[in-house]
Amino acid sequence: MDVSGGRGQPRPGNDESAEHTGPEAPAPGGTGDAPTAPSAPTPADAKDARPEGPTPDAGAPAPESGTPQDTGAAPDHGAPDRGAPAHGRDRVPEHPEPPADRPARAPAGRPEHPDHPFAHSGSGKGQAPQRPEERRRGGLLMGRPFGVPVYVAPSWFLVAILITWVFGGQIDRVLPELGAASYLVSLFFAVAFYASVLVHELAHTLAALRFKLPVRRIQLQFFGGVSEIEKEAETPGREFVLAFVGPLLSLVLAGLFYLGLLAVDPSSVPGVLLAGLMVSNLIVAAFNLLPGLPLDGGRMLRAVVWAITGKPMTGTVAAAWVGRALAVCVLIGLPLLTQSGALGSDAVDNVGMDTVLDALLAAILAAIIWTGAGNSLRMARLREHLPELRARTLTRRAVPVESDTPLSEALRRANAAGARALVVVDADGVPVSLVREAAIVGVPEHRRPWVPAGTLAQDITDGMRVSAELAGEELLDALRATPATEYLVVEETGEIYGVLSAADVERAFVKAMARPS
Numbered sequence: 001m002d003v004s005g006g007r008g009q010p011r012p013g014n015d016e017s018a019e020h021t022g023p024e025a026p027a028p029g030g031t032g033d034a035p036t037a038p039s040a041p042t043p044a045d046a047k048d049a050r051p052e053g054p055t056p057d058a059g060a061p062a063p064e065s066g067t068p069q070d071t072g073a074a075p076d077h078g079a080p081d082r083g084a085p086a087h088g089r090d091r092v093p094e095h096p097e098p099p100a101d102r103p104a105r106a107p108a109g110r111p112e113h114p115d116h117p118f119a120h121s122g123s124g125k126g127q128a129p130q131r132p133e134e135r136r137r138g139g140l141l142m143g144r145p146f147g148v149p150v151y152v153a154p155s156w157f158l159v160a161i162l163i164t165w166v167f168g169g170q171i172d173r174v175l176p177e178l179g180a181a182s183y184l185v186s187l188f189f190a191v192a193f194y195a196s197v198l199v200h201e202l203a204h205t206l207a208a209l210r211f212k213l214p215v216r217r218i219q220l221q222f223f224g225g226v227s228e229i230e231k232e233a234e235t236p237g238r239e240f241v242l243a244f245v246g247p248l249l250s251l252v253l254a255g256l257f258y259l260g261l262l263a264v265d266p267s268s269v270p271g272v273l274l275a276g277l278m279v280s281n282l283i284v285a286a287f288n289l290l291p292g293l294p295l296d297g298g299r300m301l302r303a304v305v306w307a308i309t310g311k312p313m314t315g316t317v318a319a320a321w322v323g324r325a326l327a328v329c330v331l332i333g334l335p336l337l338t339q340s341g342a343l344g345s346d347a348v349d350n351v352g353m354d355t356v357l358d359a360l361l362a363a364i365l366a367a368i369i370w371t372g373a374g375n376s377l378r379m380a381r382l383r384e385h386l387p388e389l390r391a392r393t394l395t396r397r398a399v400p401v402e403s404d405t406p407l408s409e410a411l412r413r414a415n416a417a418g419a420r421a422l423v424v425v426d427a428d429g430v431p432v433s434l435v436r437e438a439a440i441v442g443v444p445e446h447r448r449p450w451v452p453a454g455t456l457a458q459d460i461t462d463g464m465r466v467s468a469e470l471a472g473e474e475l476l477d478a479l480r481a482t483p484a485t486e487y488l489v490v491e492e493t494g495e496i497y498g499v500l501s502a503a504d505v506e507r508a509f510v511k512a513m514a515r516p517s
Helices: 155-172 181-209 236-262 269-288 297-308 312-340 352-387 407-417 437-441 445-450 472-481 502-514
Strands: 010-012 034-036 127-129 142-143 151-152 216-219 224-229 398-402 421-425 431-435 455-459 466-467 486-490 496-502
Touching: 034 437, 155 181, 155 216, 155 269, 181 216, 181 224, 181 236, 181 269, 224 455, 224 472, 236 269, 236 297, 297 312, 312 352, 352 472, 352 486, 398 496, 407 445, 421 496, 431 486, 496 502
Parallel strands: 034 224, 151 216, 398 421, 466 486
Antiparallel strands: 010 127, 142 151, 216 224, 421 431, 431 455, 486 496
Protein backbone atom coordinates (compact mmCIF):
# COMPACT_ATOMS: atom_id res chain seq x y z
CA MET A 1 0.00 0.00 0.00
CA ASP A 2 1.22 3.45 -0.74
CA VAL A 3 1.30 5.60 2.29
CA SER A 4 2.91 8.89 3.07
CA GLY A 5 5.81 8.79 5.41
CA GLY A 6 5.19 12.19 6.44
CA ARG A 7 8.22 14.14 7.02
CA GLY A 8 9.49 16.56 8.84
CA GLN A 9 8.22 18.71 11.58
CA PRO A 10 10.42 21.67 12.44
CA ARG A 11 13.03 20.92 15.01
CA PRO A 12 14.06 23.07 17.98
CA GLY A 13 17.32 24.91 17.77
CA ASN A 14 20.31 23.88 19.76
CA ASP A 15 19.32 26.05 22.68
CA GLU A 16 15.55 26.09 22.66
CA SER A 17 12.77 23.65 23.40
CA ALA A 18 9.99 23.03 20.91
CA GLU A 19 6.61 24.54 21.58
CA HIS A 20 5.11 24.43 18.12
CA THR A 21 6.02 22.54 15.02
CA GLY A 22 4.97 22.46 11.41
CA PRO A 23 2.37 19.98 10.21
CA GLU A 24 3.45 16.49 9.33
CA ALA A 25 1.76 13.98 7.11
CA PRO A 26 1.11 10.88 9.26
CA ALA A 27 1.94 7.49 7.85
CA PRO A 28 -0.88 4.99 8.20
CA GLY A 29 -0.14 1.33 7.87
CA GLY A 30 -0.42 -0.67 4.73
CA THR A 31 1.46 -2.71 2.22
CA GLY A 32 3.47 -0.75 -0.28
CA ASP A 33 5.25 2.53 -0.45
CA ALA A 34 4.93 6.14 -1.33
CA PRO A 35 7.20 9.12 -1.63
CA THR A 36 7.66 10.83 1.66
CA ALA A 37 6.39 14.36 1.82
CA PRO A 38 9.18 16.83 2.27
CA SER A 39 8.73 18.97 5.29
CA ALA A 40 8.18 21.96 3.11
CA PRO A 41 7.74 25.33 4.69
CA THR A 42 6.95 27.62 1.75
CA PRO A 43 6.70 31.40 1.68
CA ALA A 44 3.25 32.81 1.22
CA ASP A 45 4.81 35.94 -0.23
CA ALA A 46 7.54 38.42 0.48
CA LYS A 47 5.37 40.56 2.74
CA ASP A 48 4.11 37.66 4.78
CA ALA A 49 7.59 36.26 5.27
CA ARG A 50 8.16 38.37 8.37
CA PRO A 51 6.62 37.45 11.72
CA GLU A 52 3.78 39.71 12.70
CA GLY A 53 4.16 41.52 16.00
CA PRO A 54 4.09 44.84 17.83
CA THR A 55 6.58 47.51 16.91
CA PRO A 56 9.43 47.82 19.42
CA ASP A 57 10.29 51.19 20.85
CA ALA A 58 13.78 52.60 20.40
CA GLY A 59 15.57 49.31 20.47
CA ALA A 60 13.19 47.59 22.83
CA PRO A 61 11.43 44.88 20.84
CA ALA A 62 8.29 43.41 22.29
CA PRO A 63 7.14 39.85 21.69
CA GLU A 64 4.43 39.51 19.10
CA SER A 65 0.86 39.27 20.24
CA GLY A 66 0.16 35.85 18.83
CA THR A 67 1.91 32.80 17.46
CA PRO A 68 1.05 31.44 14.04
CA GLN A 69 -1.97 29.18 14.02
CA ASP A 70 -1.81 25.72 12.51
CA THR A 71 -4.77 26.61 10.37
CA GLY A 72 -2.62 29.03 8.44
CA ALA A 73 -5.25 31.73 8.78
CA ALA A 74 -2.83 34.60 8.37
CA PRO A 75 -3.72 36.75 5.38
CA ASP A 76 -2.09 36.15 2.02
CA HIS A 77 -1.30 39.31 0.09
CA GLY A 78 -0.01 37.92 -3.14
CA ALA A 79 2.57 35.78 -4.84
CA PRO A 80 6.25 36.17 -4.04
CA ASP A 81 8.52 38.05 -6.34
CA ARG A 82 10.06 35.10 -8.12
CA GLY A 83 12.34 37.25 -10.17
CA ALA A 84 14.10 39.10 -7.38
CA PRO A 85 17.78 39.18 -8.39
CA ALA A 86 20.76 39.00 -6.06
CA HIS A 87 22.41 42.33 -5.38
CA GLY A 88 25.88 42.39 -3.86
CA ARG A 89 25.48 46.07 -3.11
CA ASP A 90 22.79 45.26 -0.57
CA ARG A 91 25.41 43.79 1.73
CA VAL A 92 25.14 44.88 5.34
CA PRO A 93 27.62 47.73 5.89
CA GLU A 94 30.73 46.94 7.84
CA HIS A 95 30.30 49.99 10.05
CA PRO A 96 27.91 49.34 12.93
CA GLU A 97 26.12 52.67 12.61
CA PRO A 98 24.30 53.24 9.28
CA PRO A 99 25.04 56.61 7.68
CA ALA A 100 22.49 59.22 8.70
CA ASP A 101 22.23 60.67 5.19
CA ARG A 102 21.23 57.39 3.57
CA PRO A 103 17.99 55.60 4.44
CA ALA A 104 18.26 51.89 5.11
CA ARG A 105 17.07 49.78 2.20
CA ALA A 106 15.99 46.14 2.24
CA PRO A 107 17.74 43.88 -0.26
CA ALA A 108 15.90 42.79 -3.40
CA GLY A 109 13.34 40.10 -2.71
CA ARG A 110 12.66 41.45 0.80
CA PRO A 111 10.12 44.14 1.62
CA GLU A 112 10.73 47.32 3.50
CA HIS A 113 9.01 47.45 6.90
CA PRO A 114 9.27 51.04 8.08
CA ASP A 115 6.58 50.51 10.68
CA HIS A 116 7.96 47.22 12.00
CA PRO A 117 11.75 47.46 11.76
CA PHE A 118 12.61 44.70 14.23
CA ALA A 119 9.90 42.11 14.56
CA HIS A 120 10.10 39.02 16.72
CA SER A 121 8.16 35.82 16.92
CA GLY A 122 6.50 35.77 20.29
CA SER A 123 8.16 32.70 21.70
CA GLY A 124 11.37 33.19 19.83
CA LYS A 125 11.59 29.44 19.48
CA GLY A 126 12.36 29.08 15.81
CA GLN A 127 12.83 25.53 14.66
CA ALA A 128 14.61 23.97 11.73
CA PRO A 129 12.71 21.33 9.77
CA GLN A 130 13.35 17.85 11.00
CA ARG A 131 12.93 14.48 9.42
CA PRO A 132 10.65 12.09 11.30
CA GLU A 133 13.41 9.54 11.85
CA GLU A 134 15.24 12.19 13.87
CA ARG A 135 12.37 12.15 16.35
CA ARG A 136 11.39 8.50 16.32
CA ARG A 137 13.35 5.54 15.09
CA GLY A 138 10.25 3.65 13.98
CA GLY A 139 10.56 0.53 16.13
CA LEU A 140 13.05 -2.33 16.34
CA LEU A 141 15.85 -2.16 13.77
CA MET A 142 16.11 -5.54 12.03
CA GLY A 143 18.81 -4.82 9.46
CA ARG A 144 19.90 -2.66 6.53
CA PRO A 145 19.43 -4.53 3.24
CA PHE A 146 20.83 -2.48 0.36
CA GLY A 147 21.69 0.19 2.93
CA VAL A 148 18.04 0.86 3.82
CA PRO A 149 17.10 0.37 7.50
CA VAL A 150 14.22 -2.05 8.17
CA TYR A 151 12.19 -1.44 11.32
CA VAL A 152 9.50 -3.55 12.96
CA ALA A 153 6.87 -1.35 14.62
CA PRO A 154 5.44 -2.37 18.01
CA SER A 155 2.05 -2.86 16.34
CA TRP A 156 3.52 -5.79 14.38
CA PHE A 157 3.78 -7.86 17.56
CA LEU A 158 0.08 -7.29 18.21
CA VAL A 159 -0.93 -8.50 14.75
CA ALA A 160 1.53 -11.42 15.01
CA ILE A 161 -0.25 -12.55 18.17
CA LEU A 162 -3.61 -12.16 16.42
CA ILE A 163 -2.47 -14.20 13.40
CA THR A 164 -1.01 -16.87 15.67
CA TRP A 165 -4.29 -17.18 17.55
CA VAL A 166 -6.59 -17.22 14.50
CA PHE A 167 -4.45 -19.37 12.19
CA GLY A 168 -3.49 -21.69 15.04
CA GLY A 169 -7.15 -22.55 15.56
CA GLN A 170 -7.54 -23.34 11.87
CA ILE A 171 -4.44 -25.57 11.87
CA ASP A 172 -5.76 -27.36 14.93
CA ARG A 173 -8.95 -28.25 13.03
CA VAL A 174 -7.00 -29.49 9.99
CA LEU A 175 -4.21 -31.23 11.91
CA PRO A 176 -5.66 -32.08 15.35
CA GLU A 177 -2.75 -34.42 16.11
CA LEU A 178 -0.45 -31.40 16.54
CA GLY A 179 -2.18 -30.20 19.67
CA ALA A 180 -0.58 -27.09 21.19
CA ALA A 181 2.19 -27.25 18.58
CA SER A 182 -0.30 -25.90 16.04
CA TYR A 183 0.21 -22.45 17.55
CA LEU A 184 3.97 -22.71 17.05
CA VAL A 185 3.32 -23.52 13.41
CA SER A 186 0.96 -20.54 13.25
CA LEU A 187 3.62 -18.26 14.72
CA PHE A 188 6.04 -19.45 12.05
CA PHE A 189 3.40 -18.60 9.45
CA ALA A 190 3.04 -15.08 10.86
CA VAL A 191 6.80 -14.50 10.61
CA ALA A 192 6.95 -16.01 7.11
CA PHE A 193 4.03 -13.89 5.95
CA TYR A 194 5.71 -10.68 7.06
CA ALA A 195 8.93 -11.87 5.44
CA SER A 196 7.00 -11.98 2.16
CA VAL A 197 5.69 -8.49 2.90
CA LEU A 198 9.30 -7.40 3.35
CA VAL A 199 10.12 -8.85 -0.08
CA HIS A 200 7.21 -6.79 -1.48
CA GLU A 201 8.69 -3.66 0.07
CA LEU A 202 12.22 -4.48 -1.07
CA ALA A 203 10.88 -4.61 -4.63
CA HIS A 204 9.72 -1.00 -4.26
CA THR A 205 13.01 -0.08 -2.63
CA LEU A 206 15.19 -1.60 -5.36
CA ALA A 207 13.13 0.10 -8.07
CA ALA A 208 13.47 3.43 -6.22
CA LEU A 209 17.22 3.02 -5.86
CA ARG A 210 17.42 2.07 -9.53
CA PHE A 211 15.75 5.40 -10.36
CA LYS A 212 18.11 7.21 -7.92
CA LEU A 213 15.31 8.00 -5.48
CA PRO A 214 16.50 7.94 -1.84
CA VAL A 215 14.66 5.53 0.47
CA ARG A 216 14.51 6.60 4.10
CA ARG A 217 13.45 3.31 5.63
CA ILE A 218 11.17 0.28 5.45
CA GLN A 219 8.77 -0.27 8.31
CA LEU A 220 6.74 -3.42 9.00
CA GLN A 221 3.63 -2.55 10.96
CA PHE A 222 0.05 -3.50 11.76
CA PHE A 223 -1.40 -3.92 8.26
CA GLY A 224 1.71 -4.69 6.24
CA GLY A 225 4.67 -2.53 5.36
CA VAL A 226 5.74 0.92 4.26
CA SER A 227 8.67 1.91 2.04
CA GLU A 228 9.33 5.58 2.71
CA ILE A 229 10.70 7.04 -0.53
CA GLU A 230 11.85 10.61 -0.08
CA LYS A 231 11.32 11.92 -3.61
CA GLU A 232 8.76 11.59 -6.33
CA ALA A 233 9.42 9.75 -9.60
CA GLU A 234 10.32 12.16 -12.40
CA THR A 235 8.10 10.59 -15.06
CA PRO A 236 4.73 8.79 -15.06
CA GLY A 237 6.41 5.72 -16.53
CA ARG A 238 8.78 5.44 -13.59
CA GLU A 239 5.91 6.08 -11.20
CA PHE A 240 3.96 3.20 -12.74
CA VAL A 241 6.93 0.81 -12.56
CA LEU A 242 7.74 1.86 -8.99
CA ALA A 243 4.18 1.05 -7.91
CA PHE A 244 3.72 -2.14 -9.93
CA VAL A 245 6.84 -4.04 -8.84
CA GLY A 246 5.45 -4.61 -5.32
CA PRO A 247 2.25 -6.46 -6.32
CA LEU A 248 4.22 -8.21 -9.06
CA LEU A 249 6.64 -9.67 -6.50
CA SER A 250 3.71 -10.76 -4.33
CA LEU A 251 2.23 -12.60 -7.31
CA VAL A 252 5.60 -14.22 -8.02
CA LEU A 253 5.84 -15.37 -4.39
CA ALA A 254 2.31 -16.78 -4.58
CA GLY A 255 3.35 -18.75 -7.68
CA LEU A 256 6.47 -20.09 -5.96
CA PHE A 257 4.46 -21.19 -2.93
CA TYR A 258 2.00 -22.90 -5.26
CA LEU A 259 4.82 -24.83 -6.95
CA GLY A 260 6.10 -25.85 -3.54
CA LEU A 261 2.62 -26.99 -2.57
CA LEU A 262 2.55 -29.36 -5.55
CA ALA A 263 5.60 -31.16 -4.19
CA VAL A 264 4.27 -31.86 -0.67
CA ASP A 265 1.25 -33.44 0.96
CA PRO A 266 -1.46 -30.71 1.30
CA SER A 267 -2.57 -32.20 4.62
CA SER A 268 0.92 -32.00 6.15
CA VAL A 269 2.40 -29.10 8.09
CA PRO A 270 4.48 -27.88 5.11
CA GLY A 271 1.42 -28.17 2.88
CA VAL A 272 -0.74 -26.09 5.22
CA LEU A 273 1.97 -23.44 5.55
CA LEU A 274 2.60 -23.22 1.81
CA ALA A 275 -1.13 -23.01 1.10
CA GLY A 276 -1.56 -20.22 3.65
CA LEU A 277 1.39 -18.25 2.29
CA MET A 278 0.16 -18.66 -1.28
CA VAL A 279 -3.31 -17.37 -0.43
CA SER A 280 -2.00 -14.52 1.73
CA ASN A 281 0.33 -13.27 -1.01
CA LEU A 282 -2.50 -13.43 -3.55
CA ILE A 283 -4.61 -11.31 -1.19
CA VAL A 284 -1.76 -8.81 -0.70
CA ALA A 285 -1.28 -8.49 -4.47
CA ALA A 286 -5.00 -8.17 -5.22
CA PHE A 287 -5.60 -5.65 -2.45
CA ASN A 288 -2.68 -3.47 -3.51
CA LEU A 289 -3.80 -3.47 -7.14
CA LEU A 290 -7.08 -1.75 -6.20
CA PRO A 291 -7.05 1.59 -8.11
CA GLY A 292 -7.03 4.11 -5.29
CA LEU A 293 -4.42 5.93 -3.26
CA PRO A 294 -2.60 5.13 -1.05
CA LEU A 295 -2.51 1.63 -2.56
CA ASP A 296 -0.06 0.63 -5.28
CA GLY A 297 -2.93 0.45 -7.73
CA GLY A 298 -3.77 4.04 -6.88
CA ARG A 299 -0.24 5.10 -7.75
CA MET A 300 -0.53 3.22 -11.01
CA LEU A 301 -3.80 5.05 -11.75
CA ARG A 302 -2.11 8.32 -10.85
CA ALA A 303 0.69 7.55 -13.30
CA VAL A 304 -1.82 6.82 -16.08
CA VAL A 305 -3.76 10.07 -15.49
CA TRP A 306 -0.46 11.95 -15.22
CA ALA A 307 0.67 10.54 -18.58
CA ILE A 308 -2.64 11.48 -20.24
CA THR A 309 -2.99 15.00 -18.83
CA GLY A 310 0.67 15.86 -18.35
CA LYS A 311 -0.16 17.06 -14.81
CA PRO A 312 0.93 14.99 -11.80
CA MET A 313 -1.41 16.94 -9.52
CA THR A 314 -4.41 15.94 -11.67
CA GLY A 315 -3.38 12.31 -11.38
CA THR A 316 -3.05 12.61 -7.61
CA VAL A 317 -6.48 14.19 -7.23
CA ALA A 318 -8.14 11.53 -9.38
CA ALA A 319 -6.44 8.61 -7.62
CA ALA A 320 -7.06 10.09 -4.17
CA TRP A 321 -10.80 10.48 -4.74
CA VAL A 322 -11.00 6.96 -6.15
CA GLY A 323 -9.22 5.87 -2.97
CA ARG A 324 -11.81 7.60 -0.82
CA ALA A 325 -14.61 5.94 -2.79
CA LEU A 326 -12.79 2.64 -2.30
CA ALA A 327 -12.65 3.25 1.45
CA VAL A 328 -16.44 3.66 1.54
CA CYS A 329 -16.88 0.47 -0.50
CA VAL A 330 -14.64 -1.46 1.91
CA LEU A 331 -16.49 -0.11 4.93
CA ILE A 332 -19.89 -1.17 3.60
CA GLY A 333 -19.10 -4.00 1.22
CA LEU A 334 -16.66 -6.18 3.19
CA PRO A 335 -19.08 -7.03 6.06
CA LEU A 336 -21.88 -7.68 3.54
CA LEU A 337 -19.69 -10.02 1.46
CA THR A 338 -18.55 -11.90 4.55
CA GLN A 339 -22.06 -12.25 5.91
CA SER A 340 -23.40 -13.46 2.56
CA GLY A 341 -20.76 -16.20 2.27
CA ALA A 342 -19.34 -14.81 -0.98
CA LEU A 343 -15.79 -14.99 0.42
CA GLY A 344 -15.98 -18.71 1.09
CA SER A 345 -17.43 -18.77 4.60
CA ASP A 346 -20.91 -19.92 5.53
CA ALA A 347 -23.65 -17.33 5.19
CA VAL A 348 -25.12 -16.12 8.49
CA ASP A 349 -28.49 -14.59 9.19
CA ASN A 350 -27.81 -13.25 12.68
CA VAL A 351 -25.28 -10.83 14.03
CA GLY A 352 -22.58 -12.61 16.00
CA MET A 353 -19.02 -12.04 17.15
CA ASP A 354 -17.61 -12.92 13.72
CA THR A 355 -19.83 -10.27 12.10
CA VAL A 356 -18.68 -7.67 14.62
CA LEU A 357 -15.02 -8.55 13.98
CA ASP A 358 -15.56 -8.34 10.21
CA ALA A 359 -17.15 -4.91 10.61
CA LEU A 360 -14.26 -3.76 12.83
CA LEU A 361 -11.70 -5.00 10.30
CA ALA A 362 -13.56 -3.23 7.50
CA ALA A 363 -13.64 0.01 9.51
CA ILE A 364 -9.89 -0.14 10.17
CA LEU A 365 -9.07 -0.82 6.52
CA ALA A 366 -11.42 1.92 5.35
CA ALA A 367 -9.87 4.41 7.78
CA ILE A 368 -6.36 3.55 6.57
CA ILE A 369 -7.32 3.99 2.91
CA TRP A 370 -9.28 7.22 3.51
CA THR A 371 -6.51 8.76 5.60
CA GLY A 372 -3.82 7.69 3.14
CA ALA A 373 -5.74 9.23 0.24
CA GLY A 374 -6.04 12.50 2.13
CA ASN A 375 -2.34 12.45 2.97
CA SER A 376 -1.50 11.89 -0.69
CA LEU A 377 -3.47 15.01 -1.62
CA ARG A 378 -1.77 16.97 1.12
CA MET A 379 1.70 15.88 0.03
CA ALA A 380 0.96 16.75 -3.58
CA ARG A 381 -0.10 20.25 -2.59
CA LEU A 382 2.98 20.61 -0.43
CA ARG A 383 5.28 19.60 -3.30
CA GLU A 384 3.47 21.98 -5.60
CA HIS A 385 4.37 24.89 -3.30
CA LEU A 386 7.87 23.64 -2.48
CA PRO A 387 9.67 25.54 -5.28
CA GLU A 388 8.32 28.81 -3.83
CA LEU A 389 10.43 28.35 -0.71
CA ARG A 390 13.43 30.65 -1.25
CA ALA A 391 16.02 31.82 1.21
CA ARG A 392 16.14 35.21 -0.51
CA THR A 393 12.43 35.79 0.10
CA LEU A 394 12.32 34.76 3.76
CA THR A 395 15.60 36.35 4.92
CA ARG A 396 15.48 39.24 7.36
CA ARG A 397 17.75 42.21 6.88
CA ALA A 398 20.47 42.37 9.54
CA VAL A 399 22.85 44.96 10.93
CA PRO A 400 26.35 44.14 12.21
CA VAL A 401 27.31 44.98 15.78
CA GLU A 402 30.42 44.32 17.84
CA SER A 403 30.27 41.86 20.69
CA ASP A 404 30.51 44.47 23.44
CA THR A 405 27.77 46.70 21.98
CA PRO A 406 24.95 47.19 24.54
CA LEU A 407 21.79 45.40 23.51
CA SER A 408 19.73 48.59 23.66
CA GLU A 409 22.17 50.33 21.29
CA ALA A 410 22.23 47.34 18.94
CA LEU A 411 18.43 47.31 18.77
CA ARG A 412 18.36 51.06 18.19
CA ARG A 413 20.68 50.67 15.21
CA ALA A 414 18.54 47.84 13.86
CA ASN A 415 15.39 49.91 14.14
CA ALA A 416 17.05 52.88 12.49
CA ALA A 417 18.20 50.70 9.59
CA GLY A 418 14.83 49.00 9.19
CA ALA A 419 16.48 45.66 10.01
CA ARG A 420 15.10 42.80 12.06
CA ALA A 421 18.20 40.80 12.98
CA LEU A 422 21.62 41.33 14.56
CA VAL A 423 24.94 39.84 13.44
CA VAL A 424 27.93 40.04 15.77
CA VAL A 425 31.14 40.83 13.88
CA ASP A 426 34.79 40.97 14.89
CA ALA A 427 37.12 43.97 14.53
CA ASP A 428 37.55 43.21 10.81
CA GLY A 429 33.81 43.09 10.16
CA VAL A 430 33.72 39.30 9.77
CA PRO A 431 30.51 37.76 11.16
CA VAL A 432 31.18 35.43 14.10
CA SER A 433 27.79 34.87 15.75
CA LEU A 434 24.06 35.60 15.54
CA VAL A 435 22.07 37.24 18.30
CA ARG A 436 19.29 34.85 19.28
CA GLU A 437 15.80 36.21 19.05
CA ALA A 438 14.58 34.23 22.06
CA ALA A 439 17.42 35.63 24.17
CA ILE A 440 16.49 39.22 23.25
CA VAL A 441 12.89 38.66 24.29
CA GLY A 442 14.08 37.25 27.62
CA VAL A 443 16.03 40.40 28.59
CA PRO A 444 13.91 43.01 30.40
CA GLU A 445 13.98 46.45 28.80
CA HIS A 446 15.55 48.15 31.82
CA ARG A 447 18.56 45.78 31.70
CA ARG A 448 19.29 46.08 27.98
CA PRO A 449 21.71 49.02 28.26
CA TRP A 450 23.97 46.83 30.46
CA VAL A 451 23.76 43.55 28.52
CA PRO A 452 26.34 43.13 25.71
CA ALA A 453 24.83 41.83 22.50
CA GLY A 454 27.56 39.20 22.21
CA THR A 455 26.38 37.42 25.35
CA LEU A 456 23.08 36.63 23.62
CA ALA A 457 24.66 35.31 20.43
CA GLN A 458 25.23 31.84 19.07
CA ASP A 459 28.49 31.08 17.26
CA ILE A 460 28.15 30.67 13.51
CA THR A 461 29.16 27.20 12.41
CA ASP A 462 29.75 26.17 8.81
CA GLY A 463 26.29 24.65 8.63
CA MET A 464 24.68 27.89 9.78
CA ARG A 465 25.87 29.71 6.65
CA VAL A 466 23.39 29.21 3.84
CA SER A 467 23.41 30.63 0.34
CA ALA A 468 20.84 33.21 -0.63
CA GLU A 469 20.31 31.24 -3.84
CA LEU A 470 19.02 28.13 -2.07
CA ALA A 471 15.39 27.28 -2.72
CA GLY A 472 12.95 24.41 -2.28
CA GLU A 473 14.26 21.07 -1.10
CA GLU A 474 17.90 22.20 -1.26
CA LEU A 475 17.13 24.86 1.33
CA LEU A 476 15.30 22.37 3.54
CA ASP A 477 18.21 19.94 3.38
CA ALA A 478 20.60 22.70 4.40
CA LEU A 479 18.45 23.59 7.42
CA ARG A 480 18.03 19.96 8.46
CA ALA A 481 21.77 19.36 8.30
CA THR A 482 22.41 21.93 11.06
CA PRO A 483 19.32 22.56 13.25
CA ALA A 484 19.35 26.07 14.70
CA THR A 485 17.04 29.00 15.38
CA GLU A 486 18.79 31.46 13.03
CA TYR A 487 21.04 31.12 10.00
CA LEU A 488 23.40 33.59 8.32
CA VAL A 489 22.42 34.02 4.66
CA VAL A 490 25.25 35.02 2.35
CA GLU A 491 25.61 35.86 -1.33
CA GLU A 492 27.74 33.74 -3.65
CA THR A 493 30.50 36.31 -3.19
CA GLY A 494 30.44 35.77 0.58
CA GLU A 495 28.75 39.09 1.36
CA ILE A 496 26.14 39.12 4.11
CA TYR A 497 22.59 39.07 2.80
CA GLY A 498 20.76 38.77 6.12
CA VAL A 499 19.50 36.32 8.73
CA LEU A 500 17.03 33.52 8.14
CA SER A 501 14.87 32.63 11.13
CA ALA A 502 13.57 29.07 11.38
CA ALA A 503 10.38 30.52 12.87
CA ASP A 504 9.78 32.43 9.63
CA VAL A 505 10.26 29.23 7.65
CA GLU A 506 7.74 27.45 9.84
CA ARG A 507 5.24 30.29 9.53
CA ALA A 508 5.56 30.32 5.76
CA PHE A 509 4.98 26.57 5.73
CA VAL A 510 1.73 26.91 7.68
CA LYS A 511 0.47 29.60 5.31
CA ALA A 512 1.40 27.58 2.25
CA MET A 513 -0.52 24.59 3.53
CA ALA A 514 -3.58 26.81 4.07
CA ARG A 515 -3.55 28.04 0.47
CA PRO A 516 -5.40 26.05 -2.19
CA SER A 517 -3.38 24.42 -4.93
